[in-house]
Amino acid sequence: MQVPIRTLTLDSLKAGETGIVTALAIQGAERHRLLDLGVLVGTHITVEMISPLGDPIAYGVRGTLIALRRSQARQIQVQLAQAEDQSGGIEQ
Numbered sequence: 707m708q709v710p711i712r713t714l715t716l717d718s719l720k721a722g723e724t725g726i727v728t729a730l731a732i733q734g735a736e737r738h739r740l741l742d743l744g745v746l747v748g749t750h751i752t753v754e755m756i757s758p759l760g761d762p763i764a765y766g767v768r769g770t771l772i773a774l775r776r777s778q779a780r781q782i783q784v785q786l787a788q789a790e791d792q793s794g795g796i797e798q
Contacts, residue, residue, distance in 0.1 A: 725784030
């Protein structure tokens with residue numbers, strides 16, 4: 707039996723959680739900026755730090771740290787990564 711995958715937006719993740727990008731619902735220059743920063747479908751993104759007022763939020767993406775406003779993160783759909791996916795390795 708296959709378990710349905712729950713899709714969230716990036717802004718709903720908590721500190722330390724990792725999501726896998728499934729879609730970008732953002733257009734124009736902001737979309738190009740995100741793509742240039744490495745935010746692509748299939749990319750793992752980890753919530754690293756949340757500012758005291760909750761905006762912006764720092765995310766770990768492909769070995770670098772980027773800051774996004776909640777309004778931007780709300781337009782990035784993710785699926786919550788499983789615990790074994792977050793280790794970055796493949797169990798053998």
